Amino acid sequence: MKKKVLSMLICMTMASAMLFGCGSGDGSDSASADTSKTEEAKDTESTPAADKEEDASTEDAGDTASADASGVLKKGDYVIGLSNSYFGNTWRKQMVExxxxxxxxxxxxxxxxxxxxxNGDNTVNSQIAQINSFILSNVDAICICAASPTALNSTIQKALDAGIKVVAFDSIVDLEGVYTMDYPWQQIGKDSVDFVAEKLGGKGNVVVVRGVSGAAPDQGIYAGITEAIKNYPDLKIVQEVIGEASATKTQEELTKVLPSLPDVDAVITHCGGDAIGAVNAFEQSGRETPIIIGDNTAEFINWWMSKDGYETLSQGSTPGCGAAAFWTALDILNGYDVPEEMMIAVPHITADNLSEYEGMSAGTFVSPDFTNEYVIENIIDAAK
Known part of the structure; x- marks a missing residue:
């Protein structure tokens, strides 16, 4: 099923993509390791989630049709939690928003x-504490952007055993019973390598920027890069840096190593908010800017538009998936038929369609508007 869904999503057009921005203030991607509660959870003495009925209310939802035109949702007393492993970059902040x-x-x-x-500090222990607190609070569903694909499994299993619905998204987990909303990470890595190889004639020096340490997206993209580069023996990875999907961190790490590197012909980024950091590092060093794979941020897209004749590929996951995870969890609680494995499409921007994204506001990413109707049609039902 996953292969079927992946094939469908790779082929589908992203003409419906909109510019996503959630008013992230100054757009800073500085780390924040604190755990913050956005809303008050249910009293810990309330009825456990395992004892609740799937449909908390049969009241007609017609009065609130403006919030959900799908007809799936009914009024209910659900509590839904978000366990976010990391809050240290702009993408994660906009996902939470x-x-x-x-x-x-x-x-x-x-x-x-x-x-x-x-929100956690990108450690497994902090996220285990988050999930345990949700279990004690008797939430009905937990949406998880995970620090590790496997290290949380025993704790997540406790949530499942308590009757809590679990949706892992973007950085997913590998555990039966968990609903997953993933991106084609390995394909992103492969597409980046193939594009660079084509533009360089299969020969050149490449720098790879890694993403959030330990997370599934970084592992998947890196696996796609290393597998695809085997097809191009004259394409050499001369340096890897850990950018943590952060423009600031990427710029810092590249600035440290650039003086010791030979000519760099391309930079393959994590495609998650780091690309403009790579641009800044090269411009600051006074070196010629090579091919830099973009990340669908306004900062990179606007820079690209200002460089007449510059050719690259921009792609990346969509921070609006935070909304997609929420609506999916709520659809599950309302009894909608949701498959356990789902995929989210990745917008691709090339020189051919770059002009469609003119005028992006600072701090935004290319992303669809993930309404419940969009999620049902393009993610949930598309996976069936």
Whole structure:
């Protein structure tokens, strides 16, 4: 099924993609290791999630049709939690904002009683604590952007055993019973290598920028890069840096190593908010800017548009997936038929369609508007 869905998504057009921005303030990607609650969870003395009925209310949702035109959702007293392993870059902040925006809409419409957001420091232990607190709070569903594909499994299993629905997204986990919303990470890595190889005639020096340490997206993209580069023996990886999907971190790490490197012909980024950091590092060093794989951020797209004749590929995951995870969890709670494995399409930008993204606002990413209707049609039902 996963292969079928992946094939469909790679082929589908992203003409419906919109510019996504959630008012992230100054756009800073500085780390924040604190755990923050956005809304108050249910009292710990409330009925455990395992004892609750799937449909908390049979009341007609017609009064709130503006919040959900799908007809799937009914008014209910659900509480949904977001366990986010890392809050140290702009992408993660906008993902959390997308989740919060969707949850606020659902709460105003009466579809949920409350929600809670907890942000971690990119350690497994902090996320285990998050999930345990959600279990103790008797939430009905947990959306997880995970620090590790496997290290959380025993704790997540406790949530499943308690009757809590679990949706892992973007950085997913490998555990039966968990609903997953993934991106074609290995394909992203492969497409980046193939593009660079084509532009360089299969020969040149490449720098690879890694993503968030230990997370599934970084592992998948890196696996795609290393597998694809085997097809081009004259394409050499001369340096790897850990950019943590952060423009600031990427610029810092590249600035450290550039003086010791030979000519660099291409930079393959993590495609998650790091590309403009690579641009800044080369411009600051006074070196010629090579091919830099973009990440669909406004900063990179606007820079690219200012460079007449510059050719590259920009692609990346969509921070609006925070909303997609929320709506999927709520659809599950409302009894909608949701497959366990789902994929989210990746927008691709080339010189041919670059002009479509003119005028992006700072701090935004290319991303669809993940309404519940969009999620059902393009993610949930597309995976069946």
């Amino acid at each position: 997308a989740f919060t925006k969707a949850a606020d809409e659902a709460k105003a419409a009466g579809y949920i009683k409350d929600y809670e957001v907890q």
